[in-house]
Amino acid sequence: MSIRIGIYGYGNLGRGVELAIQQNPDMTAVGVFTRRDPNTVKTLTGIPVYAANDVLKMQKDIDVMILCGGSATDLPTQTPELAQYFNVVDSFDTHAKIPAHVANVQAVAENAKTTALISAGWDPGMFSLARLYGGAVLPEGKDYTFWGKGVSQGHSEAIRRIDGVADAKQYTIPIEKAVRAVRAGENPELATAEKHERECFVVVKEGADKARIENEIKSMPNYFAEYNTTVHFISQEELNEKHGGLPHGGVVIRSGATGIDKQHKHVVEYSLKLDSNAEFTSSVLVACARAVYRLNQGGMYGCKTLFDVPPAYLSVKSREELLKTLL
C-alpha cells in the first residue's frame, strides 16, 4: 500500500516535493493545498489542487502532510495547527527558534496521536546529523560548518529591498584557506569574516546611484557588515543568464583526536554540492515523510527531528536488503 502524501504550499519547495515523490515508488502525491485560488494553480505532474481551507475534508485520504511554507510566518502557526489532524513534516529552519517550535508542536501532536517531524532538510537536517554523529564518535574535537558556494535567498532579498535595486543574487562563499586549515586538523579559531565571504550581483534601476547602493550593501548589519563583500553591477540579461539557478551546498567537519597523548588526529567530513537547494531539501522532506508514517504506525507520537529517527525508517529498502547491500 502506497503512503499517501499531501503537499501544503506550492512554491519551489512544494514543486520539489511533487517531483521527489515520483522517485519513491512506495508513495503517492494526493494533491497540493494552496491559499491561492486552486483554479489558478497548475501542478507540474498534473496532481490535483485543493484550497487550503478544505484540508480537513481530506483527513482520511492523507497519511502524511508535507508543509512547504516558509519559516518566518507560515510554519510557526501551520505546523502546530495541522499536527492536530495530520502526521506532518516541515523544514523549519530558524535555528534559534527550534526549541520553541518543538515545544509548540509536541503538545499538539502528542495529544492528537500524530507524529510531526520538524526542521528537516539539509541545514537543519542532514548537516545536523553530521554534527551529531561527528561529536558522538569524536567527543574531544571541534565542529565546523561552512556554507556554499551557493545562493542565499535571504541575502539576495535583503539587497533587492535597497532603493534603486531592480534585482540581485548573493553568493555565500566559504573561504578556502579556512576550510584547508580545518581539513588539515589544525582546529583554528575562526572569526565570522574568516569563514565566509559574500559576492553580490546587482541590477540597478535606471539612474540609480551605484556608489550609494554598494555602500548600503556593504554596511548592512547582520547580513554584510561583518564580511568581506564584493559587489558587481551587471545587466538583468546577464543576471538571468549566468545566475538563474539556486545552487547551494557546504560542508560539516568534525576534527578530533584520540590516543594516550591525543597524538592521532581524525577528520570527518560531510559535504553537499547541490544544483538545486529547493529540490534537494524537498527530497529530504519526502524521505522523512516515509519515516513519519512508520513512526506513527509504531505508536511513536509527538514532535520528532531527524535525531530521533532510526536511519532505516528513511529508506524504501527492507531490513534484509539494507543488511545485505548497504551495511
Place this chain on the structure above:
Amino acid sequence: MSIRIGIYGYGNLGRGVELAIQQNPDMTAVGVFTRRDPNTVKTLTGIPVYAANDVLKMQKDIDVMILCGGSATDLPTQTPELAQYFNVVDSFDTHAKIPAHVANVQAVAENAKTTALISAGWDPGMFSLARLYGGAVLPEGKDYTFWGKGVSQGHSEAIRRIDGVADAKQYTIPIEKAVRAVRAGENPELATAEKHERECFVVVKEGADKARIENEIKSMPNYFAEYNTTVHFISQEELNEKHGGLPHGGVVIRSGATGIDKQHKHVVEYSLKLDSNAEFTSSVLVACARAVYRLNQGGMYGCKTLFDVPPAYLSVKSREELLKTLL
C-alpha cells in the same frame, strides 16, 4: 549513574576502547577480559584485567560488553555466546556474512532480553550510514565507496605470508581520476582496477629472491591480481620509521539527480581521514555502547545495527542540548 563497560579482548581495538571511554564522562571501564594469563597483561590506564573464563562472574557489574576480537574466528562465536548474558557491541566486518551473523545473534538476544549492536565501526558502520542516508534522500543515483589512502592489514598480512618476506605494509590508494569523475557527478562505471591501486613496502629476508616475491604479490588472486600494484623493497628500519602507523580512511559518495528532466545534479560526500584506524573504530564502538544501553533500557531487545539506532541515542548530550546546539 555511569554506564559500566567491559572490554572483551585486548588488542589494538581493546586498547582503543579503553582510551575512548576516558573521553566519555558518562561511562566507566570496568575492566578487560582476556584469554591470556591476566597477570601478563598490563592495561594502558590501569583498569583491571580478568580471565575471559571468569566473565560470567561479572554479569551484574557490566552494562555493556564491547567485543574487541576479530571477525574471522572470534566474533562469529563470541557475540552470540556473550549476548546470552550481556548487552554487546561488536565490529563484525565480513560484509558477506553479516545477514547470517545477525540471524545468529538475534535469536539469542531476543530470548535473553539483551541488546546487541553488531557491525559497528566505520565500514561497516559510519560508511553504511552514509550509504543509507544518501540513497534515501536521492533515490535516483549511484553509490561509490573509495577506501584509503590507508593501510590494509589483511593485505599486509597476505604479503607477510610469502616465503622470504620478513615484514610488509600495504597501502590501498583510491585512484584520484575516478574520485574526481564521481565528484563531478559523471556517474562513471568503474572496474575494480579503476577505483583503487595498491602500494606495497616489503622487507625481505637475507638472500631472498625479490623478483619472485614481487611476482607472487602481483599475481595473488583476490588480493592483488586485479589491481595495479607497485612493490617497493625497503629496509626494516625504513619500514618502522616511515610506515609504522595504521592510518586509513576513505569516502562514500552518492551522486543523484532531481528535477522534471533530472537536470539538477547533487553530490553528497562523507569522508574520513584517520590517523589510527583502530582508535577511530573503537571510538565508534564506545558511542554505540551508549546507544545499546539506552535501547536496552527502553526495552528494545535483539540484534541491531547502526541502521536501527536513533542518532540521539549515540550522543552524551541531552535532547534539549541537541536541539539547541546541533540541530
